[in-house]
Amino acid sequence: EDKVVQSPLSLVVHEGDTVTLNCSYEVTNFRSLLWYKQEKKAPTFLFMLTSSGIEKKSGRLSSILDKKELFSILNITATQTGDSAVYLCAVEARGDAGGTSYGKLTFGQGTILTVHP
């Protein structure tokens, strides 16, 4: 059974701090790892990682994947109160039909990040 575990489950920091969120996984027929941010609504996409060792960056957020050790980290530097959210990690397995289509997605429990002013 595919499995995704995120840590920590909850994190409280002050504005300006740097945080690292962890995601480890076990999945058959891995295709990609995805990070989402969820505030009080639907998740919004942050990153998709398919290759080991290549960092993806978007502003103060960055993420990297280690396919050998089966984990990924999401870094947020100079945190702001607007970063407060649940951060979700998901792993995609290649669908039975193969090709480039999305297959089955398994999500972790999420990390609740609270940033205080």
Next chain:
Amino acid sequence: EAQVTQNPRYLITVTGKKLTVTCSQNMNHEYMSWYRQDPGLGLRQIYYSMNVEVTDKGDVPEGYKVSRKEKRNFPLILESPSPNQTSLYFCASSSDREGETQYFGPGTRLLVL
């Protein structure tokens, strides 16, 4: 505007009364999926579809049905809802191009009494 819509947004129903939650996307996406989100359990995939007439089970398909007769629509059917299906449901879609974002609908909050 590119979007995924779900209806209804909120629904209270009783055990055993069949219901359908609709999902529609206007981006000509091949891939669509249904998730449920429960406290402490995160998001769990119910069913997904990689194209018209192609569907497959996710992690928690029991008690649900789906169909994909048209590319833009992917309804979720609960033939005989039970209280353990009380949850927040999300529909999502994406294209099948490598690296494409998955778009989520606004969510449907379902309460089964």
